[in-house]
Amino acid sequence: MKYVLMFIETEEFATEFAALGPAEKEEAYRRVYQWFDDHADKITNRGSKLQGRETATTVRLDSGQLTTDGPFIEGKEVVSGFTEIEVEDLDEALRMVKTWPACPVIEIRPVAEM
Amino acid sequence: MVRDHAGRLAGALVSLLGDFSAAEDLVQDAVEIALKRWPVEGIPERPDAWLFTVAKRRGLDVLRRQQNYRAKLALLQPSEPPPPDDRLRLIFTCCHPALAREAQVALTLRVVCGLTTAQIAAAFLASESAVAQRITRAKRKITDAGIPYRIPRDDELPERLSEVLTVIYLLFNEGYLSSTAERAHSRDLVDDAEWLTALLHGLLPSEPEVAGLLALIRLHRARTAARFTPAGDLVLLEDQDRTAWDHAAIADATALLTRTARRYHAPGPYQLQAAIAACHSEAPTWPDTDWPQILVLYDMLLTLQPTPVAGLHRSIALSYVRGPAAALAELDGMAAGLQQYSLFHATRAQLLRDLGRAAEAHEADERAAELTANPAQLGLLNERLAR
Numbered sequence: 001m002k003y004v005l006m007f008i009e010t011e012e013f014a015t016e017f018a019a020l021g022p023a024e025k026e027e028a029y030r031r032v033y034q035w036f037d038d039h040a041d042k043i044t045n046r047g048s049k050l051q052g053r054e055t056a057t058t059v060r061l062d063s064g065q066l067t068t069d070g071p072f073i074e075g076k077e078v079v080s081g082f083t084e085i086e087v088e089d090l091d092e093a094l095r096m097v098k099t100w101p102a103c104p105v106i107e108i109r110p111v112a113e114m
Numbered sequence: 115m116v117r118d119h120a121g122r123l124a125g126a127l128v129s130l131l132g133d134f135s136a137a138e139d140l141v142q143d144a145v146e147i148a149l150k151r152w153p154v155e156g157i158p159e160r161p162d163a164w165l166f167t168v169a170k171r172r173g174l175d176v177l178r179r180q181q182n183y184r185a186k187l188a189l190l191q192p193s194e195p196p197p198p199d200d201r202l203r204l205i206f207t208c209c210h211p212a213l214a215r216e217a218q219v220a221l222t223l224r225v226v227c228g229l230t231t232a233q234i235a236a237a238f239l240a241s242e243s244a245v246a247q248r249i250t251r252a253k254r255k256i257t258d259a260g261i262p263y264r265i266p267r268d269d270e271l272p273e274r275l276s277e278v279l280t281v282i283y284l285l286f287n288e289g290y291l292s293s294t295a296e297r298a299h300s301r302d303l304v305d306d307a308e309w310l311t312a313l314l315h316g317l318l319p320s321e322p323e324v325a326g327l328l329a330l331i332r333l334h335r336a337r338t339a340a341r342f343t344p345a346g347d348l349v350l351l352e353d354q355d356r357t358a359w360d361h362a363a364i365a366d367a368t369a370l371l372t373r374t375a376r377r378y379h380a381p382g383p384y385q386l387q388a389a390i391a392a393c394h395s396e397a398p399t400w401p402d403t404d405w406p407q408i409l410v411l412y413d414m415l416l417t418l419q420p421t422p423v424a425g426l427h428r429s430i431a432l433s434y435v436r437g438p439a440a441a442l443a444e445l446d447g448m449a450a451g452l453q454q455y456s457l458f459h460a461t462r463a464q465l466l467r468d469l470g471r472a473a474e475a476h477e478a479d480e481r482a483a484e485l486t487a488n489p490a491q492l493g494l495l496n497e498r499l500a501r
Binding site for chain 1: 259
């Protein structure tokens, strides 16, 4: 089954990460790359890391194409990246995310078959 | 009777059809028909075969109407229910951590115990449509989110088993606390919880915590006859007629607990709670209770499971070992996490009364009464308030 992993940042995590020194940041990225390498056989689309929520723009087509600054939901937790995987079932996806070395929340969503 | 066969049939059909939701629907239909016909026609000689035949017939009806299921038609051809017991996989699927707790409970009762939606609704004082919706949503999630029908891998088993035990414990608690004279005729969830734990113990005989939960439930059930007055009022452990306890059941449960402790040396929260219950059950009278031993067990429990509720119970034991003043000091130190908990205030009231602080005790009892909806507990508190 295909799933999209949505990586979610909390305010706390973002603040802590911003406070890291260059060497610590590099080490954090290295661990993330390592995770992607370790699970390369299950990752069908590495997806992307997204820029911060302050860069988001939301367009509401149902409200007269209203364009607004900011993410569509204001909250303390925001999606900061995504990756598509193909695994046997939810248990395998759960095993995989348990070793994720970065942001503290992950949403696992099955991909709809069209 | 239905319970002994429904889960087995569900397990077999899920394996056979590879479709959790469809299999579960068939079993539910068969159970509904059995509940209507068995009381009138008598229980068939082979209830398992009877249920399988009814489920099969229902399945064929459904499949005939749905062309895309035609491939599955062939799978229903065997005329005998397949022998292996698949209920373990069934339990782990129903209690999968990706399902909401309420859905795990409802699904386990319906799929593994073979309760009807109406019976579950009655047991939890919920509307039938709410329960039905909860089950439908959970079944859809199992299919759509890819929740597997499988026994977890060894490295995942402890975590997943603890999830299953939590569901059963919740069921037990719900049944135990809500069992009053008024609801004596409603579904006995305590009985379902014991049955499920015994089933699990049979399927996973070398899991010490399963044995621990089984002993815990049996020790509590052994006191049932003494827990209520004929008028339906709750009788506290202290005041119970200990000759009315089922001493044979207590001996069996205690033996199971001792055997488990000796064999595995792996005390977990359920074994410890059972050991505490065993201490109470083995005391010939209330003053004979081995409080120092109980206190040690609570200390062990708190190391494993530092919850406010365990702390509350420990402070009760402490009051018998070191006196009410020491216990009250401990209890007040934990107040923040327990404010909304009726038993916290009722316990404070008891300690304050022991210390001769009657006005404060009265206030605490009032607060305790505000926080419980359970008629038996309310009756007891109101009686104290009236004194």
